[in-house]
Amino acid sequence: MSKLSRRHILQAGAVALAAPAVLTHAQSPISLRFSSSMTADDNAAHYVWYQLMEKNLRATVGDALKLDYFPNNQLGKESDVVQQVKVGAIDMMVTGSSIWATALPEIGMLDLGYMFDSYAHVARAMEGAVGAGLNDMLQKRAGCSILTWASHFGPRNVYTKQQVKSLADIKGVKLRVLPTPAFIETFKIMGAIPTPIPFGELYMSAQTGVVEGFEHDAGTVLASKLNEVTKSCWQTEHLFSPMVVVIGRRSLDKIPASIRPGFLKAVAETTKQQRVIADNKANGAIEELKKKGMTFFSMSPADRATVRKEMQAQLWEDFAKKNPSTKALFDGIAQSRA
Numbered sequence: 001m002s003k004l005s006r007r008h009i010l011q012a013g014a015v016a017l018a019a020p021a022v023l024t025h026a027q028s029p030i031s032l033r034f035s036s037s038m039t040a041d042d043n044a045a046h047y048v049w050y051q052l053m054e055k056n057l058r059a060t061v062g063d064a065l066k067l068d069y070f071p072n073n074q075l076g077k078e079s080d081v082v083q084q085v086k087v088g089a090i091d092m093m094v095t096g097s098s099i100w101a102t103a104l105p106e107i108g109m110l111d112l113g114y115m116f117d118s119y120a121h122v123a124r125a126m127e128g129a130v131g132a133g134l135n136d137m138l139q140k141r142a143g144c145s146i147l148t149w150a151s152h153f154g155p156r157n158v159y160t161k162q163q164v165k166s167l168a169d170i171k172g173v174k175l176r177v178l179p180t181p182a183f184i185e186t187f188k189i190m191g192a193i194p195t196p197i198p199f200g201e202l203y204m205s206a207q208t209g210v211v212e213g214f215e216h217d218a219g220t221v222l223a224s225k226l227n228e229v230t231k232s233c234w235q236t237e238h239l240f241s242p243m244v245v246v247i248g249r250r251s252l253d254k255i256p257a258s259i260r261p262g263f264l265k266a267v268a269e270t271t272k273q274q275r276v277i278a279d280n281k282a283n284g285a286i287e288e289l290k291k292k293g294m295t296f297f298s299m300s301p302a303d304r305a306t307v308r309k310e311m312q313a314q315l316w317e318d319f320a321k322k323n324p325s326t327k328a329l330f331d332g333i334a335q336s337r338a
Contacts, residue, residue, distance in 0.1 A: 030065045030254055032091035032247075035081045040071040043223050045152050045243055046094045047071060048277055053270040060262035065255065067092070086142050088250030096152070097244050098180060103142040106323050107134055109330070112315050113186030114308040116240040117337060119151045119275065125336040126242055130329050137325065143249040147264075148271040150245065153219030154282025155237040159230040160213030161206070165297040167191060167307065170234070176202055176214035182315070186238060187215070189310050203229060215239075218285035227289050233296045238307075 038044035050069050057065060075081055075090055078099045084090040086103065101108040109115065116122050125131065126149035135146045164170050171191035177183040179196035187194040195211050205211050206229035213230055215238070221227055245267070255263055290296065320327050 029063050030256075032065070032067050032251060032254070033075070034067045034069050035073075035075045035085075035090050035093040036069065036071045037073050037078050037095060038071060040069070043153075043219060043281070044071075045150070045219075045274070045278060045281075048281075049094060049150055049243070049245070049270060049274045052273050052277075053266060056266035056269045056273075057263070060266045061259045064259050065263060085246060085248045085251075086144060088248045090248075091251035091254070092147075092245060092247045094150075094243065094245045097149075097242050098178075100138065100244065100246065101180075103144070104134070104138050106137055106326050106329070108180075108182060109316075109319055109323070109326050110242060111180060111182040111239065112319060113182070113189070113238045113311045114304070115311075115316070115333060118237075119155075119240050119279065121333075121337060122149065122151070122240050122242050123275065124338075125333045128332065128336060130332040130336070133325075133329050133332070138246075139249075144246050145249070145252060147245045147247055147267050150243040150271045151275045151278035152217055152241055152243050153278050153285065154217045156215050156217050156239040156241070158213060158215050158234040158236050158238075159221060159226065159294075160232050160234070161230055162212070163232045163295065163297070164213070164234045166300065167303045173213060174211045176205060176211045183215075185315055186311065189314055190236075190238075190307055202226065206230060217282070218289060219281055222285045222288055227292050227294050231294060233289070233294055235296060235298050237299065 034050065036044075036046040036050070038046040040047050042048060047069075050067065054067060057067070076084065078093070078095055079102060081090055081093050081095075082099055082102060085093050097107050097110045101111075116125070131146070131149055138144050138146060158164060158170065158175065160173060160175075164173060167190060172193060174193045174195050175187055176197045177187055177194040184194045184196065197205050197211065202211075202214055203224065203226060206214060206226070214226070215236070216226070218233075221230075221233075286296065316330060320330055
């Protein structure tokens with residue numbers, strides 16, 4: 001056999017050996033388990049992000065990676081899923097930032113009243129040094145990375161049975177709030193009587209007078225038919241809470257270096273698109289609530305300035321003292337204010 005023919009045979013064999021690996025990779029895409037507490041419908045901010053991400057992933061990495069979406073707490077309640085993401089048993093989760101305060105107390109600063117002016121303000125701050133700083137802390141403390149900071153369907157406002165249009169009106173009003181110190185203290189400062197109640201009990205509690213109102217976003221009020229037990233909305237816009245997508249270190253390592261840029265590009269494009277949809281959904285929910293008889297009142301600039309000053313003096317500064325690493329982050333949020 002000639003040297004030439006022997007070389008051709010060896011080359012052909014090498015190609016044959018390499019071919020199955022390529023086919024195996026093509027036939028076995030990387031699959032990441034992705035958890036959400038919300039239902040799988042277009043009125044859920046989580047699901048909208050997931051749908052867009054699936055489309056963008058196909059455009060950037062083809063079939064090399066896919067997300068297996070588990071909505072409605074199918075993989076467990078959020079506090080348990082956080083632990084599973086940390087150890088790699090669940091790859092990713094989409095949630096409000098609040099739940100990650102169990103792993104990173106500093107992230108609780110994002111729940112302090114009147115921290116942000118809008119979701120555009122959130123985007124400027126979280127895509128800059130503030131988001132990078134919190135992400136670096138989470139990586140070091142929990143071995144997880146915040147892939148992106150997206151939007152819920154609008155800010156949280158105050159909904160009541162009787163009209164509330166000012167700080168004077170809200171004094172002594174019993175409001176259902178989330179059972180977190182930030183929410184409770186925010187409404188104490190505003191003069192209300194904050195009453196922590198599970199969300200599942202909210203409709204009945206408002207209907208029977210256990211509380212006189214609550215605070216939430218318009219999309220949730222509409223979807224949960226809470227407009228049936230309240231008729232007035234004071235647009236306090238006290239909280240623009242970011243929605244986060246978090247991945248564990250082990251899960252991130254599953255994504256080969258060759259497709260990781262495509263994965264991250266899909267994440268960025270998805271959040272850009274989701275923010276536009278979230279704004280439209282929020283505005284649409286308000287218009288639908290108006291059609292159903294809800295009356296809306298804007299918060300006056302004077303009341304907003306007064307309450308923000310009190311929040312800064314009583315909440316923000318105390319939080320920064322207890323969590324010194326957040327001092328620069330508070331400054332960053334202030335600097336990103338338009």
